[in-house]
Amino acid sequence: MRPKTICVIGLGYIGLPTASLLATKGYSVLGVDVAPSVVETINAGDIHIVEPELDILVRSAVGSGNLRASLTPEPADVFVIAVPTPFKGDHEPELAYVDSATDALCPHLSPGDLVILESTSPVGTTERVAARIAQKRPELTEADRVFVAHCPERVLPGHILRELIENDRIVGGVDGPSTDAAVRFYETFVSGEVIATNARTAEMCKLTENSYRDTNIAFANELSMLCHELGMNVWELIRLANRHPRVDILNPGAGVGGHCLAVDPWFIVHSAPDTARLIRTAREVNDGKAHWVVDRVVEKASRFRDPVVVCLGLAYKPDIDDLRESPALEIAKALTAKVDGTVLAVEPNITAYEGLEITDLHDALERADIVVALVSHREFKRVDRALLQAKVLIDACGVFR
Ligand SMILES: NC(=O)c1ccc[n+]([C@@H]2O[C@H](COP(=O)([O-])OP(=O)(O)OC[C@H]3O[C@@H](n4cnc5c(N)ncnc54)[C@H](O)[C@@H]3O)[C@@H](O)[C@H]2O)c1
DSSP states (O other): OOOOEEEEEOOSTTHHHHHHHHHHTTOEEEEEOSOHHHHHHHHTTOOSSOOTTHHHHHHHHHHTTSEEEESSOOOOSEEEEOOOOOEETTTEEOOHHHHHHHHHHGGGOOTTOEEEEOSOOOTTHHHHHHHHHHHHOTTOOGGGOOEEEEOOOOOOTTSHHHHHHHSOEEEEESSHHHHHHHHHHHTTTOOSOEEEEEHHHHHHHHHHHHHHHHHHHHHHHHHHHHHHHHTOOHHHHHHHHTTSTTOOOOOOOSOOOSSSTTTHHHHHHHHSTTTOHHHHHHHHHHHHHHHHHHHHHHHHHTTSSSOEEEEEOOSSSTTOOOOTTOHHHHHHHHHHHHOSSEEEEEOTTOSOOTTSEEOOHHHHHHHOSEEEEOSOOHHHHTSOGGGGTTSEEEESSOTTO
């Protein structure tokens, strides 16, 4: 029988679009978040995150009566956990949010319920959720059992509502019946293929996708540093190498940021530190690239008396306002501390950041001695190259290539 009631725990970039989409597909959905402001905002039919068309979807879901928000879970047929999974300390996975979400739903479980972990998680986390449920609700076994599965989320911010439906989904349960129950659930609202595996492979699949990207970007970043050392243009080199029919090198940049690529590979490294050598090195190369950019700017700045250094871009990738794990932001902060002069930042997508002097593009370029291009925002692509002629230009992202 198709489940009727869903409880989505964690109403951020993943949980809120998922909850509102399910509500518009006819499910009765309770969204749960520990932040009272989030719960109030959603119950008022508004949203607290930036995502195209999400406001319309939430307003219609709340208006239809199919979506409510609350601070605490209630009984449901399906529980979806979409809470943060950052790292702490020395890149150790922080599973406290997953644990507390699991603990919160445990009292509301009934036989036959399905619990799905959607948070990006280290291998073994879905089994950890199942074990926690078994410990707190030991009577939910055999004929009275619950089902537990992982289904990693792969949506791209800015395209979440379309990709939630159209992307293929990898679904892995802690056992066969859990996998089957989760596949049946996703097939009710996903038009992409829903592919069954086990929980560990599903967890590793998401981590693998992001480690693959991170490793390939590390190769490009290493090339950019080699080219500098050996006296050639990395953009020309990559363009030429990519003329080989089986070579496809990515673009170098100021580093790698965001809450996925810069975080998830560490989950693999933490699980198998002696074996995940390439993945760890890729992370180190990408983090090291930001320090390398800082060193180059500091060296150029030391040739000026009272230099004005302009950092173009702070976000972790072009044309967004997201600063999470952003190498550009780290570079601007480090330069503010290290350069004996003035450091200005230009970030068209935000208005202020404590400790940084953010200014308008034209004012900054007029005053600049050194221009450091960190993010290929569309506004920077339109800059008149004549304005850069008398400046020292360090183009880490290739926006002026
Ligand atoms: N944002 C993305 O593009 C994206 C893409 C793929 C996967 N993911 C993964 O999805 C997961 C969620 O990410 P997000 O971007 O939605 O995070 P987010 O920070 O936008 O939202 C998480 C929400 O969970 C709430 N929360 C924290 N602990 C809670 C608890 N115990 N109970 C109830 N609510 C709780 C927070 O208040 C917050 O509103 C992470 O594992 C992330 O890696 C995110």
